[in-house]
Amino acid sequence: MIPPRFKTGDRVRVMKSYPPGHLRTPYYIRGCEGEVERLCGAFPNPEELAQMRDGLPAQPLYRVRFRQSEVWPDYRGAAADVVEIEIYQHWLEPA
Amino acid sequence: MGGQPAGRIEPTEHDYEDWERRVDAMAVLLWGLKGTKRLCTVDEHRRAIESLPPKAYDTMSYYERWVMALAQCLLQRGVITTEELARRMAGAAGSRSRHDMGGLPAKKVEPSEHDYADWERRVDALAVLLGFMKILSVDQRRKNIEALPPEAYDALSYYERWVMSLAQSLIQRGVVTSAEIARKMLEVEKRDPA
Numbered sequence: 352m353i354p355p356r357f358k359t360g361d362r363v364r365v366m367k368s369y370p371p372g373h374l375r376t377p378y379y380i381r382g383c384e385g386e387v388e389r390l391c392g393a394f395p396n397p398e399e400l401a402q403m404r405d406g407l408p409a410q411p412l413y414r415v416r417f418r419q420s421e422v423w424p425d426y427r428g429a430a431a432d433v434v435e436i437e438i439y440q441h442w443l444e445p446a
Numbered sequence: 447m448g449g450q451p452a453g454r455i456e457p458t459e460h461d462y463e464d465w466e467r468r469v470d471a472m473a474v475l476l477w478g479l480k481g482t483k484r485l486c487t488v489d490e491h492r493r494a495i496e497s498l499p500p501k502a503y504d505t506m507s508y509y510e511r512w513v514m515a516l517a518q519c520l521l522q523r524g525v526i527t528t529e530e531l532a533r534r535m536a537g538a539a540g541s542r543s544r545h546d547m548g549g550l551p552a553k554k555v556e557p558s559e560h561d562y563a564d565w566e567r568r569v570d571a572l573a574v575l576l577g578f579m580k581i582l583s584v585d586q587r588r589k590n591i592e593a594l595p596p597e598a599y600d601a602l603s604y605y606e607r608w609v610m611s612l613a614q615s616l617i618q619r620g621v622v623t624s625a626e627i628a629r630k631m632l633e634v635e636k637r638d639p640a
């Protein structure tokens with residue numbers, strides 16, 4: 352397993368990249384900044400599983416919390432609204 | 447496209463850009479020089495070019511198709527990982543995959559109850575069995591659903607996408623050959639519709 356780089360409360364930014372292949376990082380969240388809500392564990396890398404390889408060592412997976420108003424420029428809901436997305440460590444950088 | 451209506455071909459001389467020469471050189475190297483390891487075959491490369499979505503195929507230039515296809519081949523062969531490619535491509539513009547629709551305008555979802563057709567149950571069972579037998583991962587099934595051309599993705603029903611993806615996966619894994627599927631499809635076509 353790859354050691355976790357982040358802990359709850361850390362500010363992180365999602366890598367803004369659009370490679371081909373099977374990804375578990377939604378398009379709309381790439382490039383956004385959020386806060387680690389929790390470490391969910393570590394799992395084989397789905398990008399590698401999609402090519403029928405073992406995806407090891409396991410990648411830490413985090414639940415990351417984003418402010419809706421920062422994700423959607425035209426967001427009109429409450430300022431406290433958030434969206435939480437599970438993102439693998441290799442898509443995150445310290446913000 | 448043999449036999450399809452087309453405009454007149456206007457032959458023009460042109461020089462190649464440096465990046466185009468590099469893509470060509472990279473392809474030749476990957477196909478393997480005498481005594482070096484072959485990391486991609488010409489046919490693998492062709493298959494990847496032919497798998498480009500029709501709109502991408504039409505809008506890309508010759509070597510743009512080549513470089514997209516080489517990237518796919520290298521990912522499949524494990525020469526590079528999606529992570530490595532993502533890091534190198536960071537900051538570059540990119541397009542959204544058809545399935546990745548979060549945030550796009552959409553119609554209201556109308557939930558309705560419905561039963562499954564027998565063929566849909568069979569497709570589901572087949573996918574579960576292939577997973578159980580470690581022939582196919584959920585992620586590979588997803589990858590091949592996501593790789594459907596946008597037009598096909600929109601036109602196909604849920605289990606139609608699954609069965610297309612299973613066929614691609616089984617060919618990729620060498621469980622069935624294209625020729626076997628071709629023969630079977632002819633057989634099915636000849637079946638009495640009643």
